[in-house]
Amino acid sequence: MRQLTRRQRVSAIVLAMLALSFLTLDLGGGGLREAHSGVRGALGSLYRGTDAVFGPARRWVEGLPSAGTNEAKIARLKQENAQLRGRLDARQTDQRTGTQLAKLQRAADGGNHVLLPTRVVALGPGQGFDWTVTVDVGRHDGVQAGQSVTDGAGLVGRVLHADSDSSVVLLAADPGSGVGVRDVRNSEVGLATGAGTGGFVFVPLNPDAVIKVGDHLSTGPTGSTSYVAGLSVGRVTAVRTSADGTVRATVVPTASPTAVDLIAVILEGNASQAGRAVLRPAR
Numbered sequence: 001m002r003q004l005t006r007r008q009r010v011s012a013i014v015l016a017m018l019a020l021s022f023l024t025l026d027l028g029g030g031g032l033r034e035a036h037s038g039v040r041g042a043l044g045s046l047y048r049g050t051d052a053v054f055g056p057a058r059r060w061v062e063g064l065p066s067a068g069t070n071e072a073k074i075a076r077l078k079q080e081n082a083q084l085r086g087r088l089d090a091r092q093t094d095q096r097t098g099t100q101l102a103k104l105q106r107a108a109d110g111g112n113h114v115l116l117p118t119r120v121v122a123l124g125p126g127q128g129f130d131w132t133v134t135v136d137v138g139r140h141d142g143v144q145a146g147q148s149v150t151d152g153a154g155l156v157g158r159v160l161h162a163d164s165d166s167s168v169v170l171l172a173a174d175p176g177s178g179v180g181v182r183d184v185r186n187s188e189v190g191l192a193t194g195a196g197t198g199g200f201v202f203v204p205l206n207p208d209a210v211i212k213v214g215d216h217l218s219t220g221p222t223g224s225t226s227y228v229a230g231l232s233v234g235r236v237t238a239v240r241t242s243a244d245g246t247v248r249a250t251v252v253p254t255a256s257p258t259a260v261d262l263i264a265v266i267l268e269g270n271a272s273q274a275g276r277a278v279l280r281p282a283r
Contacts, residue, residue, distance in 0.1 A: 100262040101279075103152035107264075108279045111230060115150070115264035115279040116141055121166070129160070131174035131196065133260060138165045141276045146226060148219075148266045154232035154254025155179065155219055156263050167265070172233070173199060173257035180226075181217040181233050186210065192217060192233055192251060197258065199234055200251040211239050211249045228266050 101117060108115045116137055124132030137143050139162045149156040149169050157171040172179050173194040181192045181202065188211070190204035204211060215236040220229035234251040241247050267278060 096262075100152065104150075104262075104264045105279050107150060107152040109281050111228075112281045113228065114267045114281070116143065116267050116276060117262060117264050117279065118167075119262050120260050124168075129170050129174050129176055131171040131177075131194070131257060132160065133157075133169050133171065135167050135169055135263070135265070136165070137265060137276060138163045138167050140164050142267050142278075143167050143265050148228040148231065149263055150231055150266060151255040151260065151263045154234070155227060156255045156257075156260055158227060159265060169263075171257045171260070172227075172255075173197075173253055179219060179233060180221075182220045183209070183211060184216045184218055185212070186215075189221060195250075198250070199253045202236065202249040202251050204247055207245055207247065209247060211236060211247055213237060213239060215249075217251060 104115050104117060107113070118135040118137040118141075120133045121136050122134035124130060124134075135149075143159060143162045145159050145162055147159045149158060155172050157169045157174075157177075159167050160170045161168045170177060171194070173196055175194050175196050177194045179192045179194075179200070180189065182189045183204070186209070188204045188206055188209040190202055190206075190209070192200040192202045195201050200217075202211070202217060213236055217233040217236070218229075219227040219231040219233060232254040234253040236249045237252050238250040239247065240249075264279065
């Protein structure tokens, strides 16, 4: 390595001392910074030379006093951002709830039913079935086993068991359940068996019944189903006839069994004693 001459070593020491002096002037407050400006004007070229070498260190040191302030500001901005996101999520939830309640009210008006809104709080399985949900209403609210459950558009299921403040609802699409239904177009009745995410499989009682793609099925007739009659069950999307002549139709459910949230129990009997506000048909 090449050795520095005595003159070069002295020059390097002088430049280092000048750089440290400039750094002290920068960090010393208003009065010293004014002095720094004067020195920088008088020794402009020399200042630029030392700043090229020591400038990064000087600027890093200058930033130290504000580092804590910046971290606090970043933390505060993150907290404010999280609060704003929470408010946005709450507003969207409120909007969905309002829309769903309006749909349930229309269902109450159209079917002359008294509906008790409730929210799903847990998923099954339960009571020996795979497709069940738990809702936050029970006997205290007028709920009884066997009552039908709707989302305002179609059939969701029926109450299997009611405790004082919660109930277990069997989803109609459960693979072990069946729904007595009627083809709205030709009035043919039959059984729609739950098929999970596949919806239902409909088999008409009349083996000669003509079932078409696009036919709509609803619960009924009264007395032949454990559900309130007239609730939409689903729409036929495919029809096939087996070798023995049995007609089977694939049915897409009106109420999605995998997207239940705010739903309603159709009250019967002691509706006036319900502990929670109910939706009544408009008069």
